[in-house]
Amino acid sequence: MNWKNIPRLFFxxxxxxxxxxxxxxxTANNVVPVTHLTDQTRAVDPNTLKPTxxxxxxxxxxxxxxxxxxxxxxxxxxxxxxxxxxxxxxxxGDDCIVGGGGDDDISGDNGTDICIGGPDxxxxxxxxxxxx
Numbered sequence: 045m046n047w048k049n050i051p052r053l054f055f056x057x058x059x060x061x062x063x064x065x066x067x068x069x070x071t072a073n074n075v076v077p078v079t080h081l082t083d084q085t086r087a088v089d090p091n092t093l094k095p096t097x098x099x100x101x102x103x104x105x106x107x108x109x110x111x112x113x114x115x116x117x118x119x120x121x122x123x124x125x126x127x128x129x130x131x132x133x134x135x136x137g138d139d140c141i142v143g144g145g146g147d148d149d150i151s152g153d154n155g156t157d158i159c160i161g162g163p164d165x166x167x168x169x170x171x172x173x174x175x176x
Contacts, residue, residue: 102120127148
């Protein structure tokens with residue numbers, strides 16, 4: 045190593061240390077304000093999940109079908125079918141029935157029932173409004 049380059053190397057190392065110290069001091073002074081973003085909560089109910097076709101109904105319960113035969117109750121419900129073949133019977137109440145995929149058999153009953161099928165061939169019975 046050449047002894048003439050030692051002072052030059054010393055000043056380069058000193059300049060790098062000063063630059064790194066300045067950057068660390070600058071970032072240490074940044075303050076991030078408290079946003080309370082994690083403190084926000086919102087209830088999810090059937091009326092927030094229903095499709096726009098069912099906007100006239102005031103729903104009180106959600107029924108999530110698991111495949112096969114799916115029965116509603118006397119409440120005003122949002123009934124959600126599966127991607128497979130379902131037999132959905134809404135029973136009483138004003139219901140919003142979303143069949144999903146598969147060849148579904150969707151049946152409303154007493155009350156106002158809005159039936160929304162899926163992309164496959166669905167059969168509708170006792171629905172005031174039906175959409176394939």
